[in-house]
Amino acid sequence: xxxxxxxxxxxxxxxxxxxxxxxxxxxxxxxxxxxxxxxxxxxxxxxxxxxxxxxxxxxxxxxxxxxxxxxxxxxxxxxxxxxxxxxxxxxxxxxxxxxxxxxxxxxxxxxxxxxxxxxxxxxxxxxxxxxxxxxxxxxxxxxxxxxxxxxxxxxxxxxxxxxxxxxxxxxxxxxxxxxxxxxxxxxxxxxxxxxxxxxxxxxxxxxxxxxxxxxxxxxxxxxxxxxxxxxxxxxxxxxxxxxxxxxxxxxxxxxxxxxxxxxxxxxxxxxxxxxxxxxxxxxxxxxxxxxxxxxxxxxxxxxxxxxxxxxxxxxxxxxxxxxxxxxxxxxxxxxxxxxxxxxxxxxxxxxxxxxxxxxxxxxxxxxxxxxxxxxxxxxxxxxxxxxxxxxxxxxxxxxxxxxxxxxxxxxxxxxxxxxxxxxxxxxxxxxxxxxxxxxxxxxxxx
Amino acid sequence: xxxxxxxxxxxxxxxxxxxxxxxxxxxxxxxxxxxxxxxxxxxxxxxxxxxxxxxxxxxxxxxxxxxxxxxxxxxxxxxxxxxxxxxxxxxxxxxxxxxxxxxxxxxxxxxxxxxxxxxxxxxxxxxxxxxxxxxxxxxxxxxxxxxxxxxxxxxxxxxxxxxxxxxxxxxxxxxxxxxxxxxxxxxxxxxxxxxxxxxxxxxxxxxxxxxxxxxxxxxxxxxxxxxxxxxxxxxxxxxxxxxxxxxxxxxxxxxxxxxxxxxxxxxxxxxxxxxxxxxxxxxxxxxxxxxxxxxxxx
Numbered sequence: 020x021x022x023x024x025x026x027x028x029x030x031x032x033x034x035x036x037x038x039x040x041x042x043x044x045x046x047x048x049x050x051x052x053x054x055x056x057x058x059x060x061x062x063x064x065x066x067x068x069x070x071x072x073x074x075x076x077x078x079x080x081x082x083x084x085x086x087x088x089x090x091x092x093x094x095x096x097x098x099x100x101x102x103x104x105x106x107x108x109x110x111x112x113x114x115x116x117x118x119x120x121x122x123x124x125x126x127x128x129x130x131x132x133x134x135x136x137x138x139x140x141x142x143x144x145x146x147x148x149x150x151x152x153x154x155x156x157x158x159x160x161x162x163x164x165x166x167x168x169x170x171x172x173x174x175x176x177x178x179x180x181x182x183x184x185x186x187x188x189x190x191x192x193x194x195x196x197x198x199x200x201x202x203x204x205x206x207x208x209x210x211x212x213x214x215x216x217x218x219x220x221x222x223x224x225x226x227x228x229x230x231x232x233x234x235x236x237x238x239x240x241x242x243x244x245x246x247x248x249x250x251x252x253x254x255x256x257x258x259x260x261x262x263x264x265x266x267x268x269x270x271x272x273x274x275x276x277x278x279x280x281x282x283x284x285x286x287x288x289x290x291x292x293x294x295x296x297x298x299x300x301x302x303x304x305x306x307x308x309x310x311x312x313x314x315x316x317x318x319x320x321x322x323x324x325x326x327x328x329x330x331x332x333x334x335x336x337x338x339x340x341x342x343x344x345x346x347x348x349x350x351x352x353x354x355x356x357x358x359x360x361x362x363x364x365x366x367x368x369x370x371x372x373x374x375x376x377x378x379x380x381x382x383x384x385x386x387x388x389x390x391x392x393x394x395x396x397x398x399x400x401x402x403x404x405x406x407x408x409x410x411x412x413x414x415x416x417x418x419x420x421x422x423x424x425x426x427x428x429x430x431x432x433x434x435x436x437x438x439x440x441x442x443x444x445x446x447x448x449x450x451x452x453x454x455x456x457x458x459x460x461x462x463x464x465x
Numbered sequence: 466x467x468x469x470x471x472x473x474x475x476x477x478x479x480x481x482x483x484x485x486x487x488x489x490x491x492x493x494x495x496x497x498x499x500x501x502x503x504x505x506x507x508x509x510x511x512x513x514x515x516x517x518x519x520x521x522x523x524x525x526x527x528x529x530x531x532x533x534x535x536x537x538x539x540x541x542x543x544x545x546x547x548x549x550x551x552x553x554x555x556x557x558x559x560x561x562x563x564x565x566x567x568x569x570x571x572x573x574x575x576x577x578x579x580x581x582x583x584x585x586x587x588x589x590x591x592x593x594x595x596x597x598x599x600x601x602x603x604x605x606x607x608x609x610x611x612x613x614x615x616x617x618x619x620x621x622x623x624x625x626x627x628x629x630x631x632x633x634x635x636x637x638x639x640x641x642x643x644x645x646x647x648x649x650x651x652x653x654x655x656x657x658x659x660x661x662x663x664x665x666x667x668x669x670x671x672x673x674x675x676x677x678x679x680x681x682x683x684x685x686x687x688x689x690x691x692x693x694x695x696x697x698x699x700x701x702x703x704x705x706x707x708x709x710x711x712x713x714x715x716x717x718x719x720x721x722x723x724x725x726x727x728x729x730x731x732x733x734x735x736x737x738x739x740x741x742x743x744x745x746x747x748x749x750x751x752x753x754x755x756x757x758x759x760x761x762x763x
Contacts, residue, residue, distance in 0.1 A: 071588070073689045074687055074689035076688060078590075081588050219736045249736075252690075252692075252693045253693070258728035259732075261608050261610075261728075262471070262728055264609065265468070265608060277685075278685045278687040278689075278690070281590060281684070281687075282685060285592070285594045285597065286597070288598070290608075291602065310592065
């Protein structure tokens with residue numbers, strides 16, 4: 020009895036190996052064919068990963084998804100202004116596959132593999148969390164699939180290693196902190212004390228460290244009055260507000276976002292935090308329309324680049340504002356602009372690659388080559404992929420001060436100052452913190 | 466001196482808030498021996514319901530002071546509707562099973578309620594901050610505080626005092642205590658134990674929702690607040706001893722004061738200080754400060 024069963028198993032194993040071998044062969048043949056022929060497909064599939072649930076969904080993830088939907092629909096209908104008037108990507112309609120970014124880095128690695136290997140998307144645009152970006156970038160490289168990071172802030176992505184298939188079409192977080200330090204000192208040249216309240220994880224710590232270093236590089240006699248690092252999503256900041264009020268700093272820096280930023284405003288305003296000290300919210304633009312009259316006047320806010328109220332008055336921006344406002348009855352915030360940059364950057368590179376290939380459908384490697392060091396138009400103005408060996412965008416940044424506008428029922432920004440990309444980004448090949456501590460060597464500021 | 470006073474005031478305010486959000490968890494465990502993970506969802510539902518009512522009320526131009534009653538109404542509505550629904554509809558089918566099974570059942574309820582919340586309210590934030598700013602501010606130890614913060618302390622005292630009075634001064638409370646001490650003997654003595662369970666779960670759910678309702682004016686009500694709160698509430702009741710009213714109060718006070726001390730003197734420690742205290746308490750008293758050692762019946 021034993022022998023036949025073993026034989027049977029052996030047969031099964033041989034059969035399985037044969038099937039597997041045939042499958043591998045088929046894949047190899049398909050791969051060869053893919054590289055050689057590149058027939059124009061019926062559609063291009065883009066995996067889009069953004070927070071659709073959890074605390075980051077409301078302020079970032081869902082606006083980014085909404086922006087992607089509007090833009091892809093308009094691109095497919097050929098309704099986006101020049102230079103993006105051609106339908107889809109090189110005339111081929113775009114289809115999107117949305118994935119929720121919630122669940123942590125390990126889950127996102129699995130989801131990226133699913134998108135590429137099961138759903139067979141042509142490229143992936145995504146990721147708001149820096150932790151997710153750091154986790155998925157090596158996986159995209161391994162899979163040799165184009166990955167465009169659209170929003171995450173950590174400069175470590177391209178400063179710690181080089182990638183071929185990974186790009187980021189938005190500026191990294193250093194420009195927020197350097198721009199903020201320059202803006203604060205421009206308005207308060209005699210500043211002596213600063214304080215910070217930032218979330219106790221990579222984003223909050225990096226933001227504070229960069230801001231503090233930039234401030235010390237620009238004005239070495241500035242002292243820290245209080246440095247608060249509450250837990251992410253803590254929600255209750257009574258003790259922290261007391262500590263800040265007690266320390267009495269001239270400026271309080273915060274990179275809080277979403278519900279945490281809103282809770283800080285809602286709890287700090289009745290206690291006079293915003294009357295007593297100058298508060299700076301680096302991603303504060305996201306609450307201008309949402310909080311309305313609840314947002315005190317006089318807060319310094321940024322938008323992680325020249326986005327929203329800081330965006331230039333160009334045709335693409337006018338179109339984006341009108342389309343977004345029309346559908347969602349609120350103006351687009353910076354995650355929408357970041358998403359638009361990613362999609363339009365891909366479109367610009369794709370069509371450049373097609374043109375270079377004589378009108379034939381480009382391979383991933385051809386698109387990658389076209390996107391490297393590309394400068395393309397966006398609603399936020401021209402974006403140059405000039406850092407990270409041509410894989411990282413260098414954006415300008417702008418800051419302003421909130422002022423409630425009775426007519427619109429929303430806060431707007433006044434006293435806006437814009438800093439060029441060469442003023443708030445390190446030169447190519449220089450690590451951000453080294454650049455800041457060197458006293459911004461090579462920075463080109465007006 | 467100012468720092469010490471600020472630690473005391475901030476600690477007591479935070480402790481009061483913590484007590485309100487965690488006492489329901491302890492109550493349900495005390496009566497039913499269920500570690501209710503869905504407590505976080507009930508808190509979130511209380512916050513969303515309160516925010517919706519307050520927004521609608523101010524939108525309709527209603528009298529501002531009524532908004533405080535609306536917070537209470539939201540808590541009662543969530544507790545009295547969802548409490549019995551969850552207990553009769555889901556939990557009772559799992560009674561008699563291992564505590565871990567009941568924990569998993571409440572976890573599944575948590576997930577269902579999370580999705581339900583997202584389905585009803587979406588992912589956009591809700592702001593109902595008017596009740597927080599309405600009472601003005603007061604200076605204590607040289608620092609400005611919102612009077613609402615002290616109203617939360619008052620609310621915690623009322624909840625704690627009310628629960629103590631119910632358990633020690635009313636017949637219904639003594640029946641509940643009897644069930645806590647011995648469910649089987651209580652059944653044998655003619656106590657309607659299922660009814661006690663429904664009432665206890667509804668009360669625990671209403672307290673969770675009350676925690677959410679009084680928090681709503683201080684925050685932007687967004688998805689995800691339930692997860693944060695359940696971890697914190699567990700830490701408080703574990704320090705105090707699961708199932709103990711006094712334990713929840715003492716646990717909240719310890720956590721509040723220790724956290725405030727960390728924020729004012731060593732902010733880097735704020736992230737882990739609560740859990741360091743929890744670990745220390747459990748190392749010295751594995752059943753918490755007020756917890757009782759359970760005898761296993763064979």
